[in-house]
Amino acid sequence: MLKKINVRDARLGMFITEICGNWMDHPFWKKEFELDKQKDLDTLQLCGIEEVWIDTIKGLDVERHPPVAAKEENISPETVVSEKKADQHIPVQEEVQRAQKVHFKAKRTTAFMFKEARMGNALQTGEAVELVDDITQSVARHPGALLNFARLKNKDDYTYQHSVAVSALMIALGRQMGIEGDMLRSLGIAGLLHDVGKMMIPEDVLNKPGRLTDEEFEIVKTHSLLGWKILKESHDVDATVLDVCMHHHERVDGMGYPDRLSGAALTLPARMAAVCDIYDALTSDRSNRRGMPPSEAIRKMAEWQGGHLDQTVFHAFVKTVGIYPTGTLVKLKSGRLGVVADQAPKSLLTPIVKVFFSTRINEPIFPELIDLSKVPDSIASVEDPADWKLDLKTMAGI
Ligand SMILES: [Fe+2]
Ligand SMILES: [Fe+2]
Structure with missing residues (x-):
């Protein structure tokens, strides 16, 4: 349905069919477009245009229920979700279709980048940046929609799909922890590329049904360093992305690999990646076993915090996905x-x-x-x- 609205009521996810006023008064060259970039929304609201036409079939309608200020009540601290972000979500049903599109594009782009890496080519990280911005916007609108798709994996494409899932989880967790801007983007890219070194592991070992031998496990463990080398030779890969690639299998008790880091040497992004990586691995179906229900994975991980996982990060993660995660x-x-x-x-x-x-x-x-x-x-x-x-x-x- 076509509807004329004030630009003050415009929001990401709307489909603009016409900008009212002279075309020279605004910088948009397309007549119709989906309003999916924050900078376009900012421009629209600041360029002096007062009204636009939107199509509520192709995009979001104006907000029907403006968020009401939440009342403080006697709720135990461990069950309170950070309201700063949680109250700003649109209903999950409004995000499902867009999240599905983002997920599809993310799988395709990641598969392409990883195959380039396998052929020994330097990664073009521009595509990763664009993709991570799409993921960030979807997660900001509603984290549950994309995370729900990210849990569903085909056994054949596991590594690509796991990478997309870890990226979405890193962004959702980062937002929960109050991280934004360039740092949030780096976390998303780090999630996407953390396992790129697996492209250099022989497929018969990587996809072996059944238990790996000690020798095979040692081969798999080299993916952290191999990935770091690929990223080091690529352009525009920042220190956080390199750090997460190298250290996402470290543990807070110093028993992880490859460097057995602990204490201050184990950075916050590496601690976050460890939590997101394990959660996604536990909840995914693999060739040799079925994935755990999300709530079971959370329960299992709760037993490991302190020794294996960072406690503060894990608590923030539980607030992000819930004790009964979406899809349970x-x-x-x-x-x-x-x-x-x-x-x-x-x-x-x-x-x-x-x-x-x-x-x-x-x-x-x-x-x-x-x-x-x-x-x-x-x-x-x-x-x-x-x-x-x-x-x-x-x-x-x-
Ligand atoms: Fe890994
Ligand atoms: Fe991983």
Whole structure:
């Protein structure tokens, strides 16, 4: 539907069909375009134009529910989500389609860059920068949409898809920790390129079904240094990206590889990468095992913090993805089965769940979004989709 709006109400994700006024009064040369860059939004709002036409079918509408100032209530610190970012999200359903496009482009671009690396060519990081900006915008609009796609992987393309997922997780975690600007972009690029050294590992070792021998594991471990060498020879790769590539398998107790770093020598980006890398690896299906449900991975990682993972970073990570991350299959006390569709702004324990099945009558029910912070129902258990013969891919469209 076409709608004329004041430029003050313009926001990223809208589809502009016409800018009102003389074309010489503004710098936009295209008549119709998606408003997907912050600098374009800033220009639009500052160039003196007052009104634009938008198409609400092709893009977002004006904000219908302006965020209301959150009230402080007695909620324990560990369940409070950082409100600074959480309150600014659009509903996840509005971001799903765009996130899918970003994810598709990200997989394709990453596969191309990694194949160039395999052939011994220096990486052209310009494409990575552009891609990371797209990922950052999607995550800023709603982190759950892209992270949900990023968990779904084909076994064949694992390394590329894992790289995209770690990039999105690094950006979401960075935002949660108050990091922005160039540093946030570096974290995203670091996530995307951290495993580029795997391109130099023989495929029969990298994709071996079953357990690696000690000798094979030593070969895989060289990917940190091999990746660092590839990036060192490429243009415009900053120190953070190099550091994360070399040190994303270090542990806070000094038992990681390749340098057994600990204490101050282990930088914040490397600590962040370790958390994001492990979470994505645990929740992904591999050739030799099925991925864990996200909430199970969080529970497992909680046992490792202190020795393996940085505690502060891990706590920020849990606030980022939730105790019941989006996409988790849960059974409610009412007997209804549903998928976590979104995180609640205030409590990690009461997410928004899309219910679709009643275990009491053993039949599907009309799908419905339920905000557990507002109804007298709660999560009874986390369920394995395989036990219910459910396909997570069909659930990604929440
Ligand atoms: Fe790695
Ligand atoms: Fe990795």
